[in-house]
Amino acid sequence: MTDMQFEKIALIGIGLIGSSIARAIREKGLAREVAISTRSSETLKRAEELGLGTSYHTSAAEAAEEADLVIVSVPVGASGAVAAEIAVALKPGAILTDVGSTKASVIQQMLPHVPDGVHFIPGHPIAGTEHSGPDAGFADLFQGRWCILTPVAGTALEPLARLRLFWETLGSKVDEMEPEHHDKVLAIVSHLPHIIAYNIVGTAADLETVTESEVIKYSASGFRDFTRLAASDPVMWRDVCLHNKDAILEMLARFSEDLAYLQRAIRWGEADKLFDLFTRTRAVRRSIIEAGQDTAAPDFGRHIKGGN
């Protein structure tokens, strides 16, 4: 158990990410008090049953009172409303951060509400699963994962260092980035893959010539991988699409352009173009495994685990 890093941490939102942070704080003893807040009294009750904090509030402002660190873990579309609600309760010297998947929009929504003397440092832990809610969280979700901080102009060094240490204590590697660049990077590595996955699952479900039961029965041949991403939280992903629009539309345009090229190569039987692309992409997978960003086990190790 490391030393207490904070007297009181407030967690606004207690879904997959919030509840994973809560479990890690509890496990590592990072705060004396952990105030948990969510608008849904049902979710709040569940968080209490799971013993995720030391106090439970339907009012975000109430939870944020006297907190040294306030972590907002809500769908990015709700960031502005949360900031407006807690503003009055934030104590001078407190660190205010978030975990949103889009950063420029979150800064635009939250910054105007941040009182002087409060250190607002936007963040984004690159971690998650397709499950959601307080029961889906686990303490080592952030272990070995990147957490990107996108400090705004004039951020003080000491609170920035404290927040870095917090994430490192949770097992994360911490990077700093410009918000706009973060949004471009995430648009290609996360947002586009999810959108494409949602789309192909929708296309498959709508077919007349192939039944949905056939799609499910034979899904192990590739399709099922997409359904995992397409099972992610609809509210979170709706908000991501609405709040990283420009970067996502840019990546979608490039993807569609490339797909048209590939489609044409298939139509005209251009074997070399197909072979070249299919060979080039193999190298990217190798790099990801070498970088320790995925398992080298075939089929994600599902066979080994008898997962299918």
Added chain:
Amino acid sequence: MTDMQFEKIALIGIGLIGSSIARAIREKGLAREVAISTRSSETLKRAEELGLGTSYHTSAAEAAEEADLVIVSVPVGASGAVAAEIAVALKPGAILTDVGSTKASVIQQMLPHVPDGVHFIPGHPIAGTEHSGPDAGFADLFQGRWCILTPVAGTALEPLARLRLFWETLGSKVDEMEPEHHDKVLAIVSHLPHIIAYNIVGTAADLETVTESEVIKYSASGFRDFTRLAASDPVMWRDVCLHNKDAILEMLARFSEDLAYLQRAIRWGEADKLFDLFTRTRAVRRSIIEAGQDTAAPDFGRHIKGGN
């Protein structure tokens, strides 16, 4: 160990699928003789080092001589040439089958070469990983997986029953289907997902605003899942694209149409359309897990295994 099902089995092609079949035959003692053939003397040497058969041949015809069951496991584009080569060697009463991912094209390529008295029964085990070559195979690859047989008109019942039993002994569940319907089903559950995965990995690799090292570093946020499919055998997938062209182009057209709809919803901020799609797709994932076609463990169990 079950009773010998065949005196001699010939395996033409000894990659991921062929070598997995070889291992399963050895493990379950399904044949007295297993003749292995591949054009690459290097691969053949490796197959012999792995002890995958009882005899090894660079000539497919030589391997097929006197075999009761001949299994062709080559890229679908090579099916016709293999059939032409082994035709003279096939003994009357022999069963000739394949494992190709497209069926109408394979039948069109092979059937004209099949001598009278030989039972040609096209097949497709829905199993595999992103790895390839004789070292990538394993005996239980087919365990709990579907194998689709697409018998041609006038197929005798007894050989069909024997081939069914063979796949069932390898742990597969066996279905029968019209070749054209098989090709449509696989186009959506397997071919389109692979093509989309290859495409998005190509798009990401070509970006100027986001470096490839950033794409790799942050790939755990969704992208890495696509790189697994995009690491599959380029020759196999080139041939699939060329030999299931019509069904693939139909599915691609529908996918692109749906993507344009989704793109428009993002551009115009149509939150409800996004939420509806993202909710609908979640149900498909549930059905796949209920059908035992994927693991229910979050993130394919990669966290649990510490895979990342």
